[in-house]
Amino acid sequence: MKIALVCLLSFCLSISYGQARTDAYLSTLLQANPHPVFQEVIRHPAPYRLQIIYTQIDRDKHNKPSFTHYYFRVDSTEYFNPASTVKLPLALLSLEKLNRLNKPEVNKFTPVQFDSAYSGQTKEWYDKSAQNGYPSIAHLIRKAFLVSENDPYSRLYEFVGQGEINRSLHAKGYLDTRITHRFVRMNPDQNRHTNPVRFIRADGQTIYAQPAAFNEAPFDARRIDTLGRGYLVGKDSLVRQPFDFTGRNKLPLEALQQILQSTLFPMSVPEKQRFALTSDDYQFLRQYLSQLPGETNYPKYDAKQYYDTYVKFFFMDSLHHRLPEGVRVFNKVGWAYGFLTDASYVVDFNNEIEYMLTATVYVNRDGILNDDTYEYESIGNPFMYQLGQTIYRHELARKRTRVPDLRQFRIQYEKRHDDDRPVIRDVDN
Template sequence: MNYLFTSLCLCLLTIQSYAQPRTDKLLENLLETNRHPVFQEVITHPEAYRLQIIYTQIDRDAANKPSFKNYYFRVDSTEYFNPASTVKLPLALLSLEKLNRLKKPGVTKFTAMQFDSAYSGQTNEWHDKTAQTGYPSIAQFIRKAFLVSDNDAYSRMYEFVGQESINRSLHAKGYLDTRITHRFVRMSSDENRHTNPIRFIRKDGKLTYAQAAAYNRDPFDFSRIAKLGKGYYAKDSLIQEPFNFTERNKLPLASFQQMLQSVLFPLSVPEKQRFDLTPDDYTFLHQYLSQFPRETNYPKYDAQQYYDSYVKFFFMDSLHHQLPQDVRVFNKVGWAYGFLTDASYVVDFKHKVEYMLTATLYTNSDGILNDDKYEYESVGHPFLYQLGQTIYQHERKRRRQHTPNLSQFRIPYEKRANDNRPTVKDVDN
């Protein structure tokens, strides 16, 4: 593995540092116990892999009230990593929050939507054949974004909330170092500032509510330069210079975990950092953060391609694609440009175990971006699986003063119907 370390050292991210990475001895010592060669390669050279980890112990008091203790390994909000699909989590939360604040009769997360186009690069979306109703909706976008990390679902929620509202809302909640600047389709920065007109319609097709096209006039702070690698492909040409992420999405690891915690344990985070959600929203989010694609009817995902651990990186074993019995993972992942990231809340109902684990690492030994030659399979996924097992086995042994009552996270999941509809394959994610 030394060749990979040497190559990675040559293409580290160029970025000005404003803080020292935070590391806690307990987690550092715990990581040393796993002697798997890939795991130790990454742990021994964490700077090369831009590794960051947050492990959160959860303990309950006699009244079952949870308390949280975070342990960090190289966590630094100024060290850029590409958040990829992890930004789908805040977009889902902001979409539900916007619906609740609209207070428009007949407009809910289940209401049919139609997207029109009004500016360069924009596209229409009037129907969704994966939905039971045949129409797009915020609920269906969230299902698709969480179950298999669908990219179109994210882009449509981005268009619903709007670039200006996305960033103003996140900053107002105290997530100051976050930045959401673009859809997941190729567009210019100007095109990403413009978002589509949208219609909410009734079952008979009549208009319920119309949202006008929007434009973001707020400036972004791009003063902190973030460049990665030694070259990148643009179409078929190799550009011999670092890839510039300065104007791309940014979601620091601690903010990402805090957002997930706010969904699962809203009272545990400051009121300012919570999202304006209803009890039904929380129930809905909990279900689709943890439900398996094979349990879902709409969309009807192909169970072989989208296996149980498909978006559960800490339990994604190359040999076994199922989670341990009685374990559920409430999480969101992202992968792009050699980065792999996962924020998870893990529950083991049989052994009465719960904890949070969040991590990101970078696997791109040749230093070339957009060449589709990343070490996801040989380094990234094996490392995250070993990390997940290290923490899971530690939690299985960790003594607690009070046994947690985890019944609030027992969810009546869907059961796949036996029908003749074709399964959904090859999603753009």
């Protein structure tokens, strides 16, 4: 079955859930790469729960983009754990909420503090990795994007609130999404409660205070999502039954791709499905979706540990750890429970090409969850790199009617200062 969905300055959200889609055009491209690990996954996609979306972008005479999506085994009913990819919609919803507050002194750079008001909650008043020593929505997003830190996501979750997160995503058409928890160990009741939050001036005076919140709305649990043949509790207690993901976060691959597209190309989607962001918000998001850890001053990450392609799976060559000259990748990745996922928009300024690539793969040969025995290094990472290179080489050769004007994605990135501050290593991600 061939499906080539062309969206000419529109955004197609009419998703046929429950029907896997595979396009012959993409299948043929994937057969062309003879790498043995790559072909092992391509020829046996079911146990690897493989899903891929490849999006060609073409421009008209006014430089307006159109998007042609090609699919390989894309099925929203085949669960994968989205892991850190949910940090992207949480960043968008946080910026959107700030704009909706419409308080001149409260913006993404305003210091913000988190208090505690319920079991399991923790305070966060200061952040040594920030230039001014305080958290802010902007700084949380930087950390969530640059090396995919986990605590910033939990704080964004607490700011927006569980109920508002899900209502907002569903209202935008992402009906099969589900965001239910922080990235810390909490039970479902604790995750329904979110912290009091306050924005402050430099002298500590409160500008705006948001009270603690509780989400009363139930989640749809009619579709049971289980995986594996067992899972560990603690270090050595094996439960011999599938791991239940029914109450865990869910972000289908097509929804993830569409959210990234709406971030980078907001005018390509209907107004109802855009996030209510300012032009400065969009520029900020473009910068930190593509800026490298070693280019960033705050936080000052260890550039050796957090190398250029650390969160760029489609270009994560185990030997060089560098992007090709002229290439920038605007993306969000996630990895957990044996899943590797990446949603990327790739620009090659030297060769004047652009495209999107989104994929997830599952590498858990023993079928046991929570044992930290996953084939990331031997199968997952090599597969994602080979997939990225397959599409990149195809795009280099693909003929276009018009050369794209990519100036809006040229960004003046930071330059790392040479100072005596210690670098940050070993963050929780």
